[in-house]
Amino acid sequence: MFDTYEQAIDWIHARLRLGIKPGLSRMEWMLERLDHPERRIKTIHIGGTNGKGSTVTFLRSILQSAGYRVGTFTSPYFEQFNERISINGQPINDQELIELTNVIKPLADELDQTELGGPTEFEVITAMSLYYFAKMTPVDVAIYEVGLGGRFDSTNVIHPLLSIITSIGLDHTAILGDTYEEIAFEKAGIIKNGVSVITGVKQPEALNVIRKKAIEGKSPLYHLGDEFSTSSRESLKRGEQFSFSSMFGQIQKLETSMIGSHQVDNAACAVMASQVLANYYSFMIDEEHIREGLTQAYWPGRLEILSENPLVLIDGAHNEEGINALAREINSRYADKKISILFAALKDKKLDKMIATLEEAADQLTFTTFDFPRAASVEELMEVGSNSGNKNIAVDYRSYLDKKINELNKDEILIVTGSLYFLSEAKPFIMNVLKNK
Structure with missing residues (x-):
C-alpha cells in the first residue's frame, strides 16, 4: 500500500502501459466490489469532440453559484493531476488521493489475475472519483466528462440526470471511426433511455444519428438552433456576450469570461442544462445564478x-x-x-x-x-x-x-x-x- 503521494501517482501512471481498452466489464466488476458508488450520486454526463471541459466548467460554475456542492471528473489535467477529481473547482488534496489509491489498488491487483485483465489508468481514476463523490466526500451532483468516445468509455457506467453532447469532429478516428456518423454513434452511446439529451452538434448527418438514438430511447432532445438558441453575439475584450432563448424563457445579454464564438455554444448548452435541471429536477437555479456562473467560469488553456x-x-x-x-x-x-x-x-x-x-x-x-x-x-x-x-x-x-x-x-x-x-x-x-x- 502507499504512504506517499509520489508512490500513488507512480502506480496510477504505471497503468498507462495497458493503453486504451474499450468496454465496461472491468468498471462494472470494480463497482460491484465497491458496493456501487455510482448509484448513490446524482450525475450529469458530458461528451463530445470539443467543448466538453468548457461546458463542464460553465455548468459547474452555474450550479456552484446556486449554492450546490459540485463534483467534477475531467481529463486531461492542466497543471496538476489532482484537478481531474475536484469539488467546486478545488482539486482533491494529496492525502485524499493516497487514500483513494489504497482503496482501488487491491481491486486492480485482483482484476489483473482475471480473464478481464487489469484496469487501465483511466478506469482506475474513474473508479476513484465515483468512490470519492459517493463515500469519502459526498456532493450534491457530480459532472462527468467522457474520456474517449462515449459508448465504451469507463464513465458510461453512470445513469445521469441528463446527458450533453457538445460537438462532433474527426478526432481519434482510428478508434471511433472516420465519418461524422460513426463518431456520432459512439458519442451517442452515453444517451440513456428516458434521460434528456442536450446537444450543440452542427453536422446534419451526426445530428441524425443522435436524434435517432434519442427517439429509440424516448429521451427528450434539446438541440442548439432548434429547442434553444443564441442571438446578439458580441465579442468582448475578455469574453463574449449573447442572448439566450428556450421554451423556458429568454435571458438577455449573458456574458462569459471565455473567448470564442464556440464558447457561446458551450455556454448555451450549459444554460439549457441548468434550465432542464431547474424545471424537471427541482434544482433551485435562478437567472442571477446563470449570469454569475457564466462570468466566473474559468477553464485554463482555452484561448x-x-x-x-x-x-x-x-x-x-x-x-x-x-x-x-x-x-x-x-x-x-x-x-x-x-x-x-x-x-x-x-x-x-x-x-x-x-x-x-x-x-x-x-x-x-x-x-x-x-x-x-x-x-x-x-x-x-x-x-x-x-x-x-x-x-x-x-x-x-x-x-x-x-x-x-x-x-x-x-x-x-x-x-x-x-x-x-x-x-x-x-x-x-x-x-x-x-x-x-
Missing part, C-alpha cells in the same frame, strides 16, 4: 490571454475543429496584429489540415516538440506543411519563448497552441518569463 502587454495567448487546439475555431478568432479579433504561432502536437493526430490552417492564419509559424512519448518531432511537423516561407522550427521551445516574448512588439501577438499536454508543460514557463520581463 487564455496570459498577458496583454506583450500580448500572449495560449489555446489547446489539438484537433482540426479546435484549430479552425482558433483561426476564426485570430481573423476576427487580431486582424490588425502580426501573428506568431508556436505549435506542438501529438504524432497520432491528423496534422495536415491543422497545419494548413495555421499556415494561413500565421505570419510566422514555428514548430516545436516536448518531452512526451507521443509528441511529434519538429521534423515530422515540417514535413507535413507546405514549402511556404513563413515556417521555422524551435527544437528547444523554452529558448524560443524566452527570446520571443522579450522581443514582442505592440503590433504583434504570440499564440502558443496544440496539444494540451504541451500547454500544461509550457504555461508555467511562459508565466515565469512574463514575470521576469
Whole structure:
C-alpha cells in the first residue's frame, strides 16, 4: 500500500502501459466490489469532440453559484493531476488521493489475475472519483466528462440526470471511426433511455444519428438552433456576450469570461442544462445564478490571454475543429496584429489540415516538440506543411519563448497552441518569463 503521494501517482501512471481498452466489464466488476458508488450520486454526463471541459466548467460554475456542492471528473489535467477529481473547482488534496489509491489498488491487483485483465489508468481514476463523490466526500451532483468516445468509455457506467453532447469532429478516428456518423454513434452511446439529451452538434448527418438514438430511447432532445438558441453575439475584450432563448424563457445579454464564438455554444448548452435541471429536477437555479456562473467560469488553456502587454495567448487546439475555431478568432479579433504561432502536437493526430490552417492564419509559424512519448518531432511537423516561407522550427521551445516574448512588439501577438499536454508543460514557463520581463 502507499504512504506517499509520489508512490500513488507512480502506480496510477504505471497503468498507462495497458493503453486504451474499450468496454465496461472491468468498471462494472470494480463497482460491484465497491458496493456501487455510482448509484448513490446524482450525475450529469458530458461528451463530445470539443467543448466538453468548457461546458463542464460553465455548468459547474452555474450550479456552484446556486449554492450546490459540485463534483467534477475531467481529463486531461492542466497543471496538476489532482484537478481531474475536484469539488467546486478545488482539486482533491494529496492525502485524499493516497487514500483513494489504497482503496482501488487491491481491486486492480485482483482484476489483473482475471480473464478481464487489469484496469487501465483511466478506469482506475474513474473508479476513484465515483468512490470519492459517493463515500469519502459526498456532493450534491457530480459532472462527468467522457474520456474517449462515449459508448465504451469507463464513465458510461453512470445513469445521469441528463446527458450533453457538445460537438462532433474527426478526432481519434482510428478508434471511433472516420465519418461524422460513426463518431456520432459512439458519442451517442452515453444517451440513456428516458434521460434528456442536450446537444450543440452542427453536422446534419451526426445530428441524425443522435436524434435517432434519442427517439429509440424516448429521451427528450434539446438541440442548439432548434429547442434553444443564441442571438446578439458580441465579442468582448475578455469574453463574449449573447442572448439566450428556450421554451423556458429568454435571458438577455449573458456574458462569459471565455473567448470564442464556440464558447457561446458551450455556454448555451450549459444554460439549457441548468434550465432542464431547474424545471424537471427541482434544482433551485435562478437567472442571477446563470449570469454569475457564466462570468466566473474559468477553464485554463482555452484561448487564455496570459498577458496583454506583450500580448500572449495560449489555446489547446489539438484537433482540426479546435484549430479552425482558433483561426476564426485570430481573423476576427487580431486582424490588425502580426501573428506568431508556436505549435506542438501529438504524432497520432491528423496534422495536415491543422497545419494548413495555421499556415494561413500565421505570419510566422514555428514548430516545436516536448518531452512526451507521443509528441511529434519538429521534423515530422515540417514535413507535413507546405514549402511556404513563413515556417521555422524551435527544437528547444523554452529558448524560443524566452527570446520571443522579450522581443514582442505592440503590433504583434504570440499564440502558443496544440496539444494540451504541451500547454500544461509550457504555461508555467511562459508565466515565469512574463514575470521576469
